[in-house]
Amino acid sequence: MNCLKIHEKLIFYLEGSLSVEDANAISLHLDDCKECSKLLQHLSDNLTYIEVEKKIQPSPYLYTRLIAKLEKAQLQELRINLNKRILQPILIFLIVICTAFAGIKLGGIYKMTSKKEIANIDAYYWDDLSQEIIENTLLNEN
Amino acid sequence: MNDKDLIIGVLSNDNNSFKLLVEKYQDKIFRTCYAFFKNREDAEDITQEVFIKVYNKLSDFRGDSEFSTWLYRITVNMCINLIRKNKWKKLMLHFENDENRYILNSVKNIPDTNFIDNIEETQKKQLLSSSINSLPFKQRTAFILHKYEDLPQNEIAEIMKTSVSAVESLIHRAKINLQKKLINLYNEFY
Numbered sequence: 001m002n003c004l005k006i007h008e009k010l011i012f013y014l015e016g017s018l019s020v021e022d023a024n025a026i027s028l029h030l031d032d033c034k035e036c037s038k039l040l041q042h043l044s045d046n047l048t049y050i051e052v053e054k055k056i057q058p059s060p061y062l063y064t065r066l067i068a069k070l071e072k073a074q075l076q077e078l079r080i081n082l083n084k085r086i087l088q089p090i091l092i093f094l095i096v097i098c099t100a101f102a103g104i105k106l107g108g109i110y111k112m113t114s115k116k117e118i119a120n121i122d123a124y125y126w127d128d129l130s131q132e133i134i135e136n137t138l139l140n141e142n
Numbered sequence: 143m144n145d146k147d148l149i150i151g152v153l154s155n156d157n158n159s160f161k162l163l164v165e166k167y168q169d170k171i172f173r174t175c176y177a178f179f180k181n182r183e184d185a186e187d188i189t190q191e192v193f194i195k196v197y198n199k200l201s202d203f204r205g206d207s208e209f210s211t212w213l214y215r216i217t218v219n220m221c222i223n224l225i226r227k228n229k230w231k232k233l234m235l236h237f238e239n240d241e242n243r244y245i246l247n248s249v250k251n252i253p254d255t256n257f258i259d260n261i262e263e264t265q266k267k268q269l270l271s272s273s274i275n276s277l278p279f280k281q282r283t284a285f286i287l288h289k290y291e292d293l294p295q296n297e298i299a300e301i302m303k304t305s306v307s308a309v310e311s312l313i314h315r316a317k318i319n320l321q322k323k324l325i326n327l328y329n330e331f332y
Contacts, residue, residue, distance in 0.1 A: 011321040042328045043321065046273075049266040050289055058172040058186055063164050066190045070197060 003029075006036050010043055145209040152200055164193055167210070170291060171217050177286040178221040180271040188224065192217050207300055214291075214301045218283050225279075273323040277316050284312035285320070 006029050012018050013026045030037050059065075143151075143162060151159025171192050175185035195216055203212055274282060280302070287298045295313070299306045 007321075007325055008318070010325075011317050039325060039328060043324055046266050046270050046324055047320075049263075049270050053176065053180075053267075053270075054173060054290055056173070056176055056182070058168055058189060059182075062168055062172070062186060062189065063161060065186075066164065066193055069190055070194055073194060 003033060003036055006030075006033075007039065010036075010040055011047070014040070014044055014047065146205075149200060149203065149209065152197070160197065163196075167213055168193075170210075171213065173290055174214065174217050174286060175221060177274070177290040178225065178282075180267070180275075188217075188220060192220055195220070208297075211297060211300050214287070214293075215303075218287070218301060222279050222283070269324065269327060273320050273327075276323050277319055281312050281316035281319065284309050285316035288313050 006026055009018060009022060009026060013023060016023075018026070030040060143159070145163075148159045148163045148166070152163060168189060172185055172189045175188040175192075176182065179185055179188070192213070196213065203209065274285065277285060283302060284298055287293045287301060288295070293301075295306050295309045299309045302309065
């Protein structure tokens with residue numbers, strides 16, 4: 001086996017999951033090849049660090065912090081519910097009232113005139129005679 | 143108390159049951175989160191988030207699988223989603239790779255003193271972290287659950303909602319890719 005082929009199987013050699021033939025062939029190669037031996041050592045050192053990491057423990061205050069976080073989340077949810085159930089309907093009600101009030105005020109600016117006033121306005125425009133000053137003068141003279 | 147009794151207790155708003163549940167599983171969840179993030183503070187934060195989600199969604203647990211399977215599934219999904227969301231974490235990965243080179247170079251030049259052990263420890267930690275983080279998500283998940291949690295392949299398959307043969311293949315490819323990465327780093331600097 002050449003070095004490249006050995007490199008592909010080193011991790012499985014370390015785990016002991018290779019066939020007996022392959023494991024023996026690699027052992028023989030490692031006895032003669034210093035580079036591959038160093039590489040095996042490097043792989044072994046790094047992969048065995050997993051066992052060190054497995055032993056890392058969480059903080060003893062994890063549960064306390066968890067409960068504090070949970071209570072904070074529940075309080076926040078309560079506030080959101082309060083907003084949704086009480087404040088939001090009040091806000092919508094106020095907006096509707098303000099809109100209605102504004103509408104009424106705006107409508108008041110363009111108030112409809114009474115029928116009598118309309119008739120008077122029409123009569124004014126139909127009364128051509130009073131518009132013509134010269135004709136009035138002539139009529140009066142006659 | 144078994145998991146079923148603890149779940150019933152938690153659903154009945156019994157705080158003691160929840161405490162027992164957390165104490166039973168916090169080490170496993172923390173270890174899994176640590177394997178993904180290699181950072182104690184992040185691992186603790188995510189562990190807390192997992193248990194908060196468990197507390198809020200426990201009524202959704204139908205009992206089709208083991209409680210531990212459901213818990214691991216939540217943990218893995220949360221870790222992966224967080225990694226995907228945090229784009230800056232990807233930048234840190236690149237930075238970490240550069241830091242690996244810095245540390246490896248520093249170690250080569252430092253004379254043989256006592257404190258080299260600490261630097262070598264840090265070097266191993268960062269090399270391993272960088273190599274595992276370079277794996278695709280599915281391979282990384284399968285590898286972490288296999289190596290860090292010592293879970294059998296059938297349980298990993300249930301957690302990842304895939305077949306046992308798929309898990310076997312994922313673990314195999316993860317080991318090959320991990321080996322390749324470590325060998326490349328070794329060849330580059332030694």
